[in-house]
Amino acid sequence: MDFAFDARTEELRAKLLAFMDEYVYPAEAVAEQQRDRLASPWDTPAVVEELKAEARRQGLWNLFLPDAEYGAGLTNLQYAPLAEITGRSPQLAPTALNCAAPDTGNMEVLSQFGDEQQKKQWLEPLLAGEIRSAFAMTEPEVASSDATNITTHIERDGDEYVVTGRKWYISGAMNPDCKIFIVMGKTDPDGEDIRRQQSMILVPRDTPGVTVERAMRVFGYEDHSHGGHAEVIFDHARVPASNLVGEEGGGFAIAQARLGPGRIHHCMRLIGMAERAIELMCRRAVSRDAFGKALAQQGVVHNWIADARVTVEQLRLLVLKTAWLMDTVGNRGAHTEIQSIKIATPRAVVDIIDRAIQLHGAGGVSQDFPLAELYAGARTLMIADGPDEVHQRSLARRELKKYL
Known part of the structure; x- marks a missing residue:
């Protein structure tokens, strides 16, 4: 095992450290001041968009994604010291670099398991930082630490799937730029293999039957960096069958x-x-x-x-x-x-x-x-x-x- 930073990592570390000193740390107080004047606490402060534009200009963009077709093509070992630096300002730096959860995980899912249409419709605007997303897995009625407990139903009805369930602490869902949910639910709730009962499906935020019910706080904080956390209801929300991610039972x-x-x-x-x-x-x-x-x-x-x-x-x-x-x-x-x-x-x-x-x-x-x-x-x-x-x-x- 050799953990010495290679030339590319050293170059990116130097650029990122300078970016933090020159742009991110000074922006922390500015973001708080701007947020106080926003019409909604979930709107994005202007300084965040400025940071994103500067990060992209400097090539500090999508560093998390090892797929060179879509991201920076860094290994986990190369990305580790860069992610550490962003952790020094978790409210701003990951978002500025388009490396913030839950979007990072959702982009990884789409890049690995999405079909070409799903990538074009959702992955590309996420990679460009034009939209945000949410991952809907945790539920209030069950111990979601055991994913086999999930009760949300994803039922096939002709050329559509019908999604019904209640989720909470869905990161990113309060952000008005959040346009897509990746929802985990059961397509085969009675299946013998409890790890093949679940599937994942893409549900656009504006789908009839989708309601962002309320914001969930964390120790009293609204956690703007992740676009907040929300309780979300899916009440017979219908989406095309083509919105299934991967195969049935692969969730x-x-x-x-x-x-x-x-x-x-x-x-x-x-x-x-x-x-x-x-x-x-x-x-x-x-x-x-x-x-x-x-x-x-x-x-x-x-x-x-x-x-x-x-x-x-x-x-x-x-x-x-x-x-x-x-x-x-x-x-x-x-x-x-x-x-x-x-x-x-x-x-x-x-x-x-x-x-x-x-x-x-x-x-x-x-x-x-x-x-x-x-x-x-x-x-x-x-x-x-x-x-x-x-x-x-x-x-x-x-x-x-x-x-x-």
């Missing part, structure tokens, strides 16, 4: 293909969030005095900073190893490592951000620093894309199998 496999890269992308960005927290912690420590000396001279602060640095270095190596394995032996071959980083990274980053909040006192929980919002985002990732306990269960069973 579970498509979901697994989508979630693997999604999980590592989250972990890459989480490391960037931890680095931002460490930076803020250090700046605060050297600028504040308490009980006659700088916070930076307090022993407990030394421990927090040292432990945070050790943790980040460990996490980064595990994420890079996972990226390398995904590139060399595929997602299946990296299954243990993908689950390991999904368990370890959010948990550790939450702790680092929590220490940074503690060091900032009241400022840490305020809107004047990004720490509270970083905490909410990191803590959510202990649930999103499969809660920790599901990954722990699977990982433990794989370990135990060696001895049974």
Whole structure:
């Protein structure tokens, strides 16, 4: 394993770091000011579109997609340090580079499993950053951590499918630019193979029977970076049969293909969030005095900073190893490592951000620093894309199998 950055990665890192310093960090406060003046909190601040235009001009666009036909053609190992940098400003940077969830996962699904018409109608405008999208899987009435529980029905009726169900925490759905849902539901609810009961289908937002019922908050935040999270009702929404993604019964496999890269992308960005927290912690420590000396001279602060640095270095190596394995032996071959980083990274980053909040006192929980919002985002990732306990269960069973 060689994790040294190659020439292309170094070039893109340098460009991206400069882009962050010159454009993204200054835009954070501007975006908040502009959002306060928007007609709807879900409208996109003008500065975000300016960032997107500049990122595209600089060639910092669609870096996440390894398919060179549609994206930058980077490997996971090449993309990892770039995603980490964007994680330092998760509300702006991923969107600016057209590398924000849930669009990234949806573009991966369409590029791998969509037919030519689906790619032309939906993938191309997503790649161009002209529209946004949502992935509708989680449901309020069932434990959606077990995807076989999903109750949404996708029923064939002649040349159409009829979609009926209730979803929630559907990321991106509040954004008025969200034009398409990828919906997971059951086409064969009584099938013998519980992993062949599900299918995925494309449902345009303006389809009769589709209602975005309400916005769902996360720790009180509306999470504008992802276009919000929504409860969405599909009430006998009819779409052409050609909107089916892949084949009937292929939804579970498509979901697994989508979630693997999604999980590592989250972990890459989480490391960037931890680095931002460490930076803020250090700046605060050297600028504040308490009980006659700088916070930076307090022993407990030394421990927090040292432990945070050790943790980040460990996490980064595990994420890079996972990226390398995904590139060399595929997602299946990296299954243990993908689950390991999904368990370890959010948990550790939450702790680092929590220490940074503690060091900032009241400022840490305020809107004047990004720490509270970083905490909410990191803590959510202990649930999103499969809660920790599901990954722990699977990982433990794989370990135990060696001895049974």
